Amino acid sequence: MTEFKSGMSRRDLLAMIGTVAGSVAMYNAMTTLGFAQASTYDGPVKLEGDPKGASVLILGAGLAGMTAALELRAVGYKVQVLEYREKAGGRCWTLRGGDKYVELGGFEQEVKFAEGNYINPGPWRIPHHHYGVLDYCKRFGVKLEPFIQTNFNAYLHRTDAFEGKPVRFREALTDYRGHVSELLAKVVNQNALDETVSADDAKLLLESLKTWGVLDENYAYVKSNDTSEFRGWAKEPGGGVDGAPVPSEPMTLSDVLQSRVWQHLVDGDSIEHQSTIFQPVGGMDMIAKGFEKEVGDLITYNAKVTKIDQSDTGVTVTYVDSQSGEGTETASADYCICTIPFSILGQIEHNLSGEMTAVIDSMSYAGSVKFGLEFKRRFWEQDERIYGGITYTNLPISLISYPSTNYFSDGPGVLLGGYSWGATAYQFNAMSPEDRVKKAVEYGAQIHPQYTAEFSNGVAVTWHRVPWVLGCFGIWADKENQYATAAAMDGRTLMAGEHISYLPAWQEGAILSAIDAIKRLHAHVTAA
Template identity: 35%
Template sequence: MSLTRRQFLLRAGQAGGYGSAFVLMQSLGLLPVPEAVADSPLRLVDGKGTRAVILGGGIAGLVAAYELGKAGWSCTVLEARHRPGGRNWSIRNGTEVEFTDGTRQTCAFEPDHYFNAGPARLPSTHNTMLGYCHELGVALEVEVNSSRSAFMQSDKLNGGVPVAERRVVNDTRGHVSELLAKCIRKGALDEDMTDADRERMIEFLRQYGDLNPDLLFRGTQRSGFKIPPGADLQSPIPNDPLAMRELLDADLWLGTFVEEVPEWQATMFQPIGGMDRIPFAFASRLDSVIRYGAQVKRIRQSDSGVTIIYRESAGADQAADRTIEADYCICAMPLTVVRTLDADFSPQIRSILDTVQYDSAYKIAWEAPRFWEKESNIYGGISYLQQAVDLVWYPSARIFSEKGILIGGYSIEYLPAETSAASSLVRSDETYRSPARNGFTFGSLPNLQAKLDASRRSVELLHPGHGKDLANPIYISWGRIPYNLGSWISFDWNDQRALATLQSPDRRIYFAGDHTSHIVGWQEGAALSAHRVINQLGARIQSAG
């Protein structure tokens, strides 16, 4: 059966990744480039002292208070923790980590080391957050999100011995290019492809896969060398190509396609000294606007305003209920927390709160000497494995220093809506691809020590002999962090009608947060959601005259 050019290219994408199909389709003018649809620009309307109470001091709440304050609104932020930022949390020496089950950890890193337990990257496409960093004086540095020197490991590839990412990427391209070039040369596609198209595609595949003149893949210098170039008589010898069957069995495609995701493409950034430099910069401008240790308990609305009852905690033995009244309320807390409140929400909102699901992502951080730099020439980036802990993330900060903070695992470990991590694992067999399945396998481990052991094992697989060098671990499980109860709204929960409801006011309550955007899990989504609410409030008071 013949194939049209478009069908051929779509199959090329299925075989070789959508990166290869993208380039081919662009070269033939077959791929339409969608126009970006921008959010409505922020419009500040003079509030003339209109009162707004903002629930939650994460990025959405801070942005709302900051911008409304510029416009003459009288804002109060109620934040249950004793710090700003919400999920933007940088852990340092002495930081106490407490789970909802009472598990406690104390960070013992050396001074100046930090661990971004929540967001750790700022994409170059997230102009709103980058703009706030500039406006607030938050210094940034490059975050190296991808490195061809990082490793990939599967028990089904290369006898389980890790290989450099460049080998997996380029050997896959070579094998796929050879396969497609043979299809074209044999004339299987001639009926629906012109001679010019055939030659252009063959030349592209020759270059894309580094094929020899016979259109065969016999290895490539792009995959690195068994004997690298030097200054003696020995000629460099490229690595032998990895077998395509092993590459397919290894199923390491997430790592090979990571730079195809717009949010993960270079150049990425991070604040110097920790991601929490951003919320603390907002907080420094807001001064007395934020009330820390303020746990919201009750919300009531009337035709003229809202009344919030919250518990103010100044210490372990000092707590008192307080009341605050305002004209409007911006609710910027995770919905997993919002649903626990005594609030007179509409039936539509209450229905969403009853059914919404959040994922629980985990991270494990270790302090270690920088063996990955000294022995493997890895400076930032991420190694990928097919293990329970399937990711090791190398620090971009303070490269060449003696020690650094290594992330030994980051994934979704269970779905809070499930009764256990084990039930998430059973469900994942039908619903999720291997990265999530690996995370659920990790989540089903029986205790903290077993999880730390799994993390150490993955580092040891990548860097033999160095598992013993890992020290001072910190484990974060966002489903067990008070006032979060999840990392982000579940990617499996895709209810556009519910999103539209959350983006509309519930009488005098407006909802903000990345969960009310299409940029879930990113600070950009939180900031833009705050802008949307500010515009809605401005339009409302203007229409009221």
């Protein structure tokens, strides 16, 4: 049996970078992963002044490209969009039953989900403060519903703790908080904090610890009805003759600490993950479809860009049919907004400046893997009373996320059966889709034994094999020194996308970068 040291989440990745590279790298990575910044969206774009017939060629019909297309056309620009795929959205993407997905290498997956079930291989959550995404959803009438991030009834699991048995999030949280509060109360009562805490504050600190940690009158964290109100009961309160509850036994401090399940207690506490979080009803690509309804007429699909040639007077882009590689055509405009990921742009012939080229070529793209697993019944709800939310594990799947929609419905349900990064994602990337799914089911069965009997079908997306991105999101070689160059207008071209933002890997970053790019472009055009 393999010992899993840890599954890798964004948090783990940050911890690793922090250890290896020190605090500057840590900060850069934090901004890279979107932990440190919030949205600066300040309402619908208002561009003033006549573009005087200027034209703009937009490369890529993801959220950045379509935001630019929508807003530029609205103010009077002539706009054309070139898109590699047969549909719009880019990484804003949903897989449903009947969809066929062919990854790089030609490996094909037919999604067999039942009607209404789906998986979002890319973005899957919209934080409450991602005002840009939320505003476009509102404008397009994209229906949103709450996404459950923290579920106190979901599990924390480690193969090397509690004999591999998962514990409920609430048990770990309550016990960790209780024991820590008890310890701190002891220290206060031994007057060990007299030099740092005033007598008045110490009194209130004790009082607050009692509330916060659910301590008894002696400032002890013990088995009681009070603590069971938070960590759960051995026997739930009921009605009638046998209605009296039986309190549960807390884990010891040592057990809680040694188990390391505390690693995931704060995952839902960062600003991006605090309630309320949303998801579009029916799948993330409802946002892409909302945009596409507005600007679809501007998009040339199946257009693979092979050359970007800018001069003093305009930009000419050469493209071929994405599938056949044939049928060379060109499109020209006065300006270009390029949202092509740098992983791909670096391979396209272009005459951007040397400085820009250096930035493009040095940006790498993260790998990650997601699994959509369909089960014959919603056993997590029926057997375990888990309604949405996330179970964390140190298994290579890292987590299991339960659907935040269609609760209590009969019939098959789809779980996010794993979402991993780092070396784990690399290895899943090198496996066949069938083997990836098989592994995800094996691992998940260690947490939910029902997996084995109830599994129906699944799909696995590894982002390094996604043909239109070759990765999940851009990682800067040296963001501090390169960012200004990448964001600056280069000749007649401006870059946009999640990579040109401090909210990378988030759709909000893509939208904000596009809005910023068109504002600067418009200022340039109207000043000319």
